[in-house]
Amino acid sequence: MKHYRLKMSICGALLAVFVALGVFLGVWFFAADYSEFDNAAHAEEPLPDLSDGFVPQGLSAWPTGEAFGGYTVAVSGYYKDAPSRVYLLGGGKADFFTVERDGKALKTHFGGIAATENYLYLTSGNEILRVSVAEAVSAAKTGGAAAVHDGFDAGMGLAFCSISEGKLYVGEFYRAGNYETDESHHIEHMGAENRALVYRYALADSDGSIVESETPEAVFSVRGLVQGIAVEGGNVYFSCSWGLADSTLERHEAPAAPIGTFSVNGSDVPLYFFGSETLRAARTVPCMSEGIFLKEGRLHVLFESACNKYKTFVRRKTKETVSLPLDFFA
Numbered sequence: 001m002k003h004y005r006l007k008m009s010i011c012g013a014l015l016a017v018f019v020a021l022g023v024f025l026g027v028w029f030f031a032a033d034y035s036e037f038d039n040a041a042h043a044e045e046p047l048p049d050l051s052d053g054f055v056p057q058g059l060s061a062w063p064t065g066e067a068f069g070g071y072t073v074a075v076s077g078y079y080k081d082a083p084s085r086v087y088l089l090g091g092g093k094a095d096f097f098t099v100e101r102d103g104k105a106l107k108t109h110f111g112g113i114a115a116t117e118n119y120l121y122l123t124s125g126n127e128i129l130r131v132s133v134a135e136a137v138s139a140a141k142t143g144g145a146a147a148v149h150d151g152f153d154a155g156m157g158l159a160f161c162s163i164s165e166g167k168l169y170v171g172e173f174y175r176a177g178n179y180e181t182d183e184s185h186h187i188e189h190m191g192a193e194n195r196a197l198v199y200r201y202a203l204a205d206s207d208g209s210i211v212e213s214e215t216p217e218a219v220f221s222v223r224g225l226v227q228g229i230a231v232e233g234g235n236v237y238f239s240c241s242w243g244l245a246d247s248t249l250e251r252h253e254a255p256a257a258p259i260g261t262f263s264v265n266g267s268d269v270p271l272y273f274f275g276s277e278t279l280r281a282a283r284t285v286p287c288m289s290e291g292i293f294l295k296e297g298r299l300h301v302l303f304e305s306a307c308n309k310y311k312t313f314v315r316r317k318t319k320e321t322v323s324l325p326l327d328f329f330a
Helices: 002-030 035-040 133-140
Strands: 042-046 055-061 073-078 085-090 093-101 112-115 119-124 127-132 145-153 160-164 167-171 187-189 192-194 196-202 218-222 226-232 235-240 247-253 260-264 267-273 279-285 289-295 298-303 320-325
Touching: 035 279, 035 320, 042 073, 042 085, 055 119, 055 160, 055 298, 073 112, 085 133, 093 127, 093 133, 112 167, 112 289, 119 133, 119 160, 127 133, 133 145, 160 226, 160 289, 167 218, 167 226, 187 267, 196 226, 226 298, 235 289, 247 289, 247 298
Parallel strands: 055 112, 055 289, 093 145, 112 160, 218 267, 226 289
Antiparallel strands: 042 320, 055 073, 073 085, 085 093, 112 119, 119 127, 127 145, 160 167, 167 196, 187 192, 196 218, 226 235, 235 247, 247 279, 260 267, 289 298, 298 320
16 A cells, blocks of 8 residues: 555656646747737748758848849858858848858858948857958859958957948857856946947948958947847847747947947957946847848848757747837837
8 A cells, every 4th residue: 555655646746747847838839929029020031941950140131233143131150060151032032152261161150240232241250251242142143152351350259240330240149157258358337247248340431341450449348148239320239039038139229428448459449338227128029039130220130940950949930030110119
């Protein structure tokens, strides 16, 4: 009888665990409410090759016109066991190219991407790389490779980038325990602390050279989990996400004045702090938001949730780029 009671107790405990797990999974997969996002969002470009192992990371607008292949957006990302790719999407096309340096295809994260009419910029490890747009369009027609034109080491791990109004923004990703940053990047201000940085570089207007100087003209102190940045006028938008949790899209008002300086390459660069005092809107959206860009009054957002690596576990698989009106962040 004692063994019977013990067996029944174990069975009861296991049943309770399975019921609790079932309730949790039911809530996890079916109770999420993204109605505000769904009502505002517009599907843009379908993401290719997600089932073949492509993991999308960076998103950029693409120059308009037939000279640029008739595409509308560029998406960068990686494969587990193959060279990283850049996809050019739009006009019913989804073409790709790889990037080579010294004849070898790169296999890095390709977390950030940003394009001008002359050059495409990619973040690869600590480096900002520059690729000819003309060569990229030519390579995409055949699935070939474009060569790295040049680049330089920014001195920190780079997860994202964007271009706005003649400025190039590149930034690092912080998450405690997984993606730590240098202690000098941990900035305290008014009782709050940020642990990641964004560098802002001035681009040369004459030829679109990579930057006027390898020393940034401004440094932003930002929160952890930032996956993408977009800037327009006095507004700065951040795409923030990690794992299966809901993402957050934030709109900040650019700080009016620096809080001090930050030393880069031996120069004291103005340092701006983004925190609760600059935050104007924070919107919950589905998980795994990545790169973002602004165009014609809409914020375009990339998600990695539908790729093979994650799709089994996520509750919302976003298989295309999405755009949101800016009044979503009012």
